[in-house]
Amino acid sequence: xxxxxxxxxxxxxxxxxxxxxxxxxxxxxxxxxxxxxxxxxxxxxxxxxxxxxxxxxxxxxxxxxxxxxxxxxxxxxxxxxxxxxxxxxxxxxxxxxxxxxxxxxxxxxxxxxxxxxxxxxxxxxxxxxxxxxxxxxxxxxxxxxxxxxxxxxxxxxxxxxxxxxxxxxxxxxxxxxxxxxxxxxxxxxxxxxxxxxxxxxxxxxxxxxxxxxxxxxxxxxxxxxxxxxxxxxxxxxxxxxxxxxxxxxxxxxxxxxxxxxxxxxxxxxxxxxxxxxxxxxxxxxxxxxxxxxxxxxxxxxxxxxxxxxxxxxxxxxxxxxxxxxxxxxxxxxxxxxxxxxxxxxxxxxxx
Amino acid sequence: xxxxxxxxxxxxxxxxxxxxxxxxxxxxxxxxxxxxxxxxxxxxxxxxxxxxxxxxxxxxxxxxxxxxxxxxxxxxxxxxxxxxxxxxxxxxxxxxxxxxxxxxxxxxxxxxxxxxxxxxxxxxxxxxxxxxxxxxxxxxxxxxxxxxxxxxxxxxxxxxxxxxxxxxxxxxxxxxxxxxxxxxxxxxxxxxxxxxxxxxxxxxxxxxxxxxxxxxxxxxxxxxxxxxxxxxxxxxxxxxxxxxxxxxxxxxxxxxxxxxxxxxxxxxxxxxxxxxxxxxxxxxxxxxxxxxxxxxxxxxxxxxxxx
Numbered sequence: 001x002x003x004x005x006x007x008x009x010x011x012x013x014x015x016x017x018x019x020x021x022x023x024x025x026x027x028x029x030x031x032x033x034x035x036x037x038x039x040x041x042x043x044x045x046x047x048x049x050x051x052x053x054x055x056x057x058x059x060x061x062x063x064x065x066x067x068x069x070x071x072x073x074x075x076x077x078x079x080x081x082x083x084x085x086x087x088x089x090x091x092x093x094x095x096x097x098x099x100x101x102x103x104x105x106x107x108x109x110x111x112x113x114x115x116x117x118x119x120x121x122x123x124x125x126x127x128x129x130x131x132x133x134x135x136x137x138x139x140x141x142x143x144x145x146x147x148x149x150x151x152x153x154x155x156x157x158x159x160x161x162x163x164x165x166x167x168x169x170x171x172x173x174x175x176x177x178x179x180x181x182x183x184x185x186x187x188x189x190x191x192x193x194x195x196x197x198x199x200x201x202x203x204x205x206x207x208x209x210x211x212x213x214x215x216x217x218x219x220x221x222x223x224x225x226x227x228x229x230x231x232x233x234x235x236x237x238x239x240x241x242x243x244x245x246x247x248x249x250x251x252x253x254x255x256x257x258x259x260x261x262x263x264x265x266x267x268x269x270x271x272x273x274x275x276x277x278x279x280x281x282x283x284x285x286x287x288x289x290x291x292x293x294x295x296x297x298x299x300x301x302x303x304x305x306x307x308x309x310x311x312x313x314x315x316x317x318x319x320x321x322x323x324x325x326x327x328x329x330x331x332x333x334x335x336x337x338x339x340x341x342x343x344x345x346x347x348x349x350x351x
Numbered sequence: 352x353x354x355x356x357x358x359x360x361x362x363x364x365x366x367x368x369x370x371x372x373x374x375x376x377x378x379x380x381x382x383x384x385x386x387x388x389x390x391x392x393x394x395x396x397x398x399x400x401x402x403x404x405x406x407x408x409x410x411x412x413x414x415x416x417x418x419x420x421x422x423x424x425x426x427x428x429x430x431x432x433x434x435x436x437x438x439x440x441x442x443x444x445x446x447x448x449x450x451x452x453x454x455x456x457x458x459x460x461x462x463x464x465x466x467x468x469x470x471x472x473x474x475x476x477x478x479x480x481x482x483x484x485x486x487x488x489x490x491x492x493x494x495x496x497x498x499x500x501x502x503x504x505x506x507x508x509x510x511x512x513x514x515x516x517x518x519x520x521x522x523x524x525x526x527x528x529x530x531x532x533x534x535x536x537x538x539x540x541x542x543x544x545x546x547x548x549x550x551x552x553x554x555x556x557x558x559x560x561x562x563x564x565x566x567x568x569x570x571x572x573x574x575x576x577x578x579x580x581x582x583x584x585x586x587x588x589x590x591x592x593x594x595x596x597x598x599x600x601x602x603x604x605x606x607x608x609x610x611x612x613x614x615x616x617x618x619x620x621x622x623x624x625x626x627x628x629x630x631x632x633x634x635x636x637x638x639x640x641x642x643x644x645x646x647x648x649x650x651x652x653x654x655x656x657x658x
Contacts, residue, residue: 044451045453072452133392133475205473
């Protein structure tokens with residue numbers, strides 16, 4: 001980043017951000033560990049905490065309790081963590097590049113593409129009689145990449161990549177794919193249920209294998225997003241101002257769009273659509289730690305992870321053995337929290 | 352002296368246990384196993400030993416297990432299983448979808464009877480965990496009979512399956528024969544209720560198949576699957592008999608449903624209403640691909656031939 005001289009760093013940088021970030025990150029990691037361990041104690045089956053500790057310590061997987069902890073609960077926790085991190089982090093970054101508080105990770109069409117891919121797979125399964133259940137995540141991934149490509153092609157004008165066009169292309173692709181899904185649902189009978197169930201977010205199928213696939217893109221993507229956070233700060237001042245500061249805004253937008261979309265595509269293909277987290281968690285973290293993306297993005301990812309672990313724990317225990325779709329829980333818990341923080345800020349701030 | 356006596360007795364005891372064990376082993380050792388079956392998801396399912404702990408994730412499969420007399424091996428069932436009454440004593444694993452994997456694993460099953468459809472997305476994970484999943488998803492009466500045979504094979508009691516299905520086939524054939532022999536005009540049948548949106552079973556549904564086999568003419572036989580139809584279509588087709596499936600989908604009181612249907616605007620000219628030919632039936636006999644489909648068939652035949 002040659003163009004970031006010490007001088008203009010001070011214009012849109014914040015003093016002491018390193019200490020703040022360090023403190024916040026340590027606090028976040030510890031709280032995730034605590035939330036994670038607490039969540040591990042809850043489930044359809046009640047297991048004594050001391051048994052859980054011994055299962056964890058000895059890495060027992062030979063009996064059904066060990067299997068439940070190591071093959072069901074822990075993968076599910078980690079998947080919830082990865083999904084929460086990705087959704088909230090990418091949501092924050094998308095709100096930054098689109099300069100729109102209503103932006104969420106699904107606004108640029110990835111989710112609709114994934115859903116269409118999966119629904120097509122389910123329909124094909126009924127038509128051909130083949131067993132495609134294993135392939136559904138792959139089809140969802142293909143669908144979401146097609147939608148990313150479409151949004152990219154529709155919003156690019158020669159060498160330009162304007163913000164409004166990106167947003168509109170995303171919304172248009174979203175609507176188009178949703179319409180195709182509705183069409184599929186309308187002409188299908190028996191497969192209707194499986195499609196509707198796929199569309200609702202669900203973490204119950206998490207496994208180590210899926211985590212190993214999701215982990216790398218999420219890890220690298222998060223790193224790249226945080227690396228770009230200084231430029232996102234400049235974007236917050238306005239497109240023109242950012243340009244004057246030497247930020248290539250169109251390149252930045254394209255970069256964030258591609259990184260974020262790929263991260264979301266990988267996650268959504270395995271978890272289905274979990275709503276609300278990507279929209280509101282970035283706002284919550286902005287209310288808590290301020291608008292500096294270098295702190296806000298990691299915090300948002302950490303809160304997202306802890307929040308989704310919490311919601312998933314509630315979803316699988318509250319009326320066990322029946323599970324509630326996690327999307328319902330995220331909104332029911334998140335909205336009051338969000339409104340509370342919003343009111344508190346409005347009372348404290350002068351405007 | 353006492354000590355030698357004790358030793359002697361323990362020796363005898365050990366030998367006896369050995370013998371009993373041997374007998375029990377010989378008894379439980381079934382020559383059918385290991386067995387490889389192709390289930391309704393076109394997957395090869397390997398069953399190494401005779402299953403002793405079975406989970407049924409669908410009402411139809413639960414009914415089949417009971418009909419085969421293997422209910423004492425059932426350790427889990429879905430919340431929707433409501434027949435026969437003895438299912439009350441069996442542990443609930445949750446709703447049919449999404450399946451609660453934790454609950455299932457904790458019951459330590461050696462066979463899971465799944466309904467395909469919306470459970471398909473959970474099945475790969477169950478199989479990854481090393482559990483044996485048999486998908487039984489029947490869309491027609493004959494597929495249901497094949498499904499019973501498949502489950503009987505998986506449970507190591509193929510001869511029971513053969514016996515049960517041959518009995519059912521006899522009952523089906525009997526209705527079939529009577530319908531063929533009858534020279535009466537086929538009654539026009541409408542299946543539906545007084546809802547604002549009327550869903551009626553078109554072709555490719557179990558209900559339609561049973562109506563046809565029982566000698567009726569389904570007024571929506573030209574439609575595919577469960578279809579939304581307009582009240583005008585019902586008025587135009589002038590059905591002779593109206594069948595109201597009652598149960599979870601249609602929980603209102605039957606007398607009220609009958610009254611509402613009778614007073615439905617534009618339907619006063621329908622023969623079924625003029626002649627009071629409205630019958631409420633238990634929906635489970637027609638929706639659920641289990642052994643009671645044959646009861647449903649006989650019930651329909653009886654209704655069609657009531658005078």
